[in-house]
Amino acid sequence: MKTLLKEGSVVSAEGAALCDVLIEDDKIVKTGVGLTDADAQIFDVAGKLLFPGFIDAHTHFDLEAAGTVTADDFVTGSKAALLGGTTTVIDFATQYRGESLSSAYRHWLTKAEGKSSCDYGFHMAISDWNENTSKEIGDMIDLGVSSFKLYMTYDDMKVSDEEIYEVLKRLKGVGGIAGVHCENSGVISALVKEEKALGHFGVSSHPKTRPAEVEAEAVSRLLRIAEIADSPVIIVHLSSKEGYGEVIKARERGQKVYLETCTQYLLLDESLYELPEPECFKYVIAPPVRKEADRDCLWGALASGEIQTLSTDHCSFSLKQKLMGEKDFTKVPCGMPGVEDRAVLLYTYGVAAGRITLGQMCRLLSENPAKLYGAYPRKGCIVPGADADIVVFDPNAEGVISAKTQAYNMDYAPYEGFKTLGLVDDVYLRGTRVVGGHRITAERTGSYLYRGKYSL
Helix, strand or coil: CEEEEECCEEEECCEEEECEEEEECCEEEEEECCCCCCCCEEEECCCCEEEECEEEEEECCCCEECCEECCCCHHHHHHHHHHCCEEEEEEEEECCCCCCHHHHHHHHHHHHCCCCCCEEEEEEECCCCCHHHHHHHHHHHHCCCCEEEEECCCCCCECCHHHHHHHHHHHHHHCCEEEEECCCHHHHHHHHHHHHHCCCCCHHHHHHHCCHHHHHHHHHHHHHHHHHHCCCEEECCCCCHHHHHHHHHHHHCCCCEEEEEEHHHHHCCHHHHHCCCCHHHHHCCCCCCCCHHHHHHHHHHHHCCCCCEEECCECCCCHHHHHHHCCCHHHCCCCECCCCCHHHHHHHHHHCCCCCCHHHHHHHHHHHHHHHCCCCCCCCCCCCCCECCEEEEEEEEEEECCCCCCCCCCCCCCCCCCEEEEEEEEEEECCEEEEECCEECCCCCCCECCCCCCCC
16 A cells, blocks of 8 residues: 655754655655655645654553552543654553562553554563562563663652662663653652641642752752763653753763653643642642743753653543542642643744744654654654654644543643644554544554664
């Protein structure tokens, strides 16, 4: 089966240029101007941007957390992803205490296999570091899991400084890489005790107990450990100017540090925690959204290329689930949806607003995550031989984000009322048109993505 996309503008890290794209079966076979093929089904995409399929390297579908399970599983989450132009997600397979990595891997494969409408891979989140876990790192690499997650907070997931060092040394030996959630767990606990002692149990205490300094301290400590281990590392969901400053110091020392931030840290701010209940519950995430100065810093870092990827940390909980913490802000499940809105928000408030270029958008959403997570050039680019994952994007369509029209299994939209410019019209996943006219046209077509070593 052949498909020919005619008269569109192909977007790469270098920018956009008029170019036709010929697809045969699941691969891109030819690109160029004026292509013809008598056997191909032709689609006129004049005036549209053709992006490589977007990759969201930070999602939590069907995750058990905070005494409940995320509202979006791989069925609903993956369909929302496709409508946002995301053709691949890399979710977090989680090793719970006492569990082997292989058991965690099989558990997550069962969650996704035959259910996901987009392609999927896994990071392995390590919570129980021991001799057997260390041995299993090699098994994970063989299974195409080349990236791992470490938490410096959350009692049921956090690892010690000693364990962080040992994990980084082990990963260096096999070519793996770790992404780390950086917050100082002990200081957060102390601040929570102080707030509760004052009788403060509302959501307005959430940002007070997780200030930017607890992120910055943990980033600094992680990077010093990584320096001793002589290992590269990824800081996930960076939220603050202070945390960014610690990364710049490490890079000036010669360290290799990769940065991810998320849409919410570019567009939302801490005033949301002062909204009346239950509205404020919707924005309880960790790290919290912060101040305008932090947003400005992160936008600047995107523009200068100092941040490599933009993800969502999609971790959705309904308002009913959020209200589990109605009498105690520490009981509110942390997380919000985002995988459907990421690209259009970045285009609207980044590209169209003049903050970043089209090429930078392509790097952040496609090329860089493909390279950092071992999927390039199969994913992340529109070149012959690559998977035919293509987003047909209308740059002129206007819209408004609304819970009434989203695909999430959710009863609210954190970006409710945000005006948007741009729309994902069509999406091709390995040559199959899975979104047409911004409607899902093929479901449960996703397959597991075997990933190699990072190359960014």
